[in-house]
Amino acid sequence: MSDLRLDATQLDRYSRHVIMDEIGPEGQQRLLESSVLVVGAGGLGSPAIQYLAAAGIGRLGIVDDDVVERSNLQRQIVHGDDDVGRPKVESAADYVGALNPDIDVEPHETRLTADNVATLVDDYDVVLDASDNFGTRYLLNDHCVLTGTPLSHGAIYRFEGQVTTFTNERGTESDTDSPCYRCLFPEAPEPGTVPDCATTGVLGVLPGTVGCIQATEVVKYVLGKGELLEGRLLMYDAMDMTFETVDVLSNPSCPVCGDEPAIESVEDVSYEGSCEISAD
Amino acid sequence: MEIELRFFATFREAVGQKERVETFDDGASVGDVLASLESTYDGLEGQLLEDGDDGVAIRPQLSVLKNGRDVTHMAGVETELKDGDRLSVFPPVAGG
Numbered sequence: 001m002s003d004l005r006l007d008a009t010q011l012d013r014y015s016r017h018v019i020m021d022e023i024g025p026e027g028q029q030r031l032l033e034s035s036v037l038v039v040g041a042g043g044l045g046s047p048a049i050q051y052l053a054a055a056g057i058g059r060l061g062i063v064d065d066d067v068v069e070r071s072n073l074q075r076q077i078v079h080g081d082d083d084v085g086r087p088k089v090e091s092a093a094d095y096v097g098a099l100n101p102d103i104d105v106e107p108h109e110t111r112l113t114a115d116n117v118a119t120l121v122d123d124y125d126v127v128l129d130a131s132d133n134f135g136t137r138y139l140l141n142d143h144c145v146l147t148g149t150p151l152s153h154g155a156i157y158r159f160e161g162q163v164t165t166f167t168n169e170r171g172t173e174s175d176t177d178s179p180c181y182r183c184l185f186p187e188a189p190e191p192g193t194v195p196d197c198a199t200t201g202v203l204g205v206l207p208g209t210v211g212c213i214q215a216t217e218v219v220k221y222v223l224g225k226g227e228l229l230e231g232r233l234l235m236y237d238a239m240d241m242t243f244e245t246v247d248v249l250s251n252p253s254c255p256v257c258g259d260e261p262a263i264e265s266v267e268d269v270s271y272e273g274s275c276e277i278s279a280d
Numbered sequence: 281m282e283i284e285l286r287f288f289a290t291f292r293e294a295v296g297q298k299e300r301v302e303t304f305d306d307g308a309s310v311g312d313v314l315a316s317l318e319s320t321y322d323g324l325e326g327q328l329l330e331d332g333d334d335g336v337a338i339r340p341q342l343s344v345l346k347n348g349r350d351v352t353h354m355a356g357v358e359t360e361l362k363d364g365d366r367l368s369v370f371p372p373v374a375g376g
Contacts, residue, residue: 043376130376133374160288184350185341186341189341194373249353251353
C-alpha cells in the first residue's frame with residue numbers, strides 16, 4: 001500500500017467504493033487516474049456526467065455546442081433554471097465543480113466534426129456517446145473503431161432506449177472480435193425519417209435510466225470488473241418496464257470493422273446524411 | 281405457420297402495435313415476411329427491403345432478429361422460418 005495516494009478526504013468521500021473488494025483503494029485510484037469524454041450534455045449526458053464525477057473519474061471532458069433551453073430541464077438534470085441561455089458545457093462544468101473538487105473538468109464548447117474528432121477524442125481513455133443525432137453517432141463510432149477507443153453507446157426514442165458497449169479491442173487473442181455500431185446498422189436512416197425528441201417528445205426519466213447504465217459500463221470498464229454489454233445490445237422499454245438483450249456479433253462485411261473495410265478514415269464518410277461512404 | 285412479430289421505435293409506430301402474431305405459408309423466409317409487412321403497412325413501404333447487387337436485401341438502416349439473433353449472420357432474407365419463430369424488427373435511434 002506504499003503507493004496509495006488517496007488522501008484522508010478521498011478515503012472518506014469514496015469509502016463506499018474503497019470498502020468493496022471489487023474496487024478497493026486501488027480501483028478508486030484507477031478511477032481517479034482515468035479520463036472520459038462525454039459527448040453531449042443533454043438527457044443522457046446529464047446523469048452520466050453526474051455519476052462519473054461522483055465516482056471520481058479524474059478527468060472529465062464534456063463536448064456540446066448548445067445552450068440550455070427551458071424545455072431541456074424536464075430531463076437534462078445537470079442544468080438548472082438559472083442556467084437557461086448558458087452554454088451547456090459551462091453549466092455542466094459548474095455542476096461537476098460543485099459536486100467533486102477532485103475532478104478536472106474540461107468543457108469543449110463545440111460540435112464534434114470529422115475535422116476535430118481526433119483532437120477531442122484521442123486525449124481520453126473512454127468515450128461516452130450521449131449525442132442526439134446520427135451524424136455524431138456514426139462519426140464517433142468510426143473514429144473509435146479506427147483508433148481502438150472504447151465507446152459507450154446509448155440512445156433514446158420516446159419510451160425506449162438502446163445501450164451497448166464497444167470496447168473496440170481487435171486483433172487480440174480474444175476468440176471473437178469486438179463488434180461496432182455499423183455491424184448492427186451499417187448506415188443511418190435518411191435525414192428526416194427518424195424524428196427527434198423535439199418532434200416526438202420523450203419521457204423525461206428515460207435518458208436518466210439509459211445514461212446511468214452507460215455510466216455504470218464506463219466505471220466497470222475503467223475498473224476492469226464485471227461483464228460489459230460487449231456483444232450485447234440492451235433494449236429498454238419504459239412503458240412495459242422490460243429490459244432485453246440481443247446478441248451483437250461482428251459483421252465480416254461491416255464497412256468499418258469488417259474484413260475488407262471501405263472506411264479507412266472518417267474523411268471517407270459524409271456524416272451529414274445517411275453516413276454512407278462517400279461516392280468519391 | 282404462425283410467426284410472432286415484434287416492432288421497435290419508428291417501426292412500432294408504423295404498425296401501431298408492439299407485437300402481433302401473423303400466419304404465413306409454411307416455408308416462408310424472412311424476406312417473404314418483410315415483403316408482406318411492407319405491403320400491409322403503408323408506413324413500412326420501402327423501409328425494410330431494397331434491391332441490392334445480389335438481389336433483394338435487408339436495408340442497411342435496420343436490424344432484423346430471428347429469435348434474438350441478427351439474420352445477417354444467418355442467410356439474410358433467405359433465412360428460413362418455422363412455426364413459432366419470433367422476428368424482431370428495429371431501427372437505430374439517435375435521441376440523447
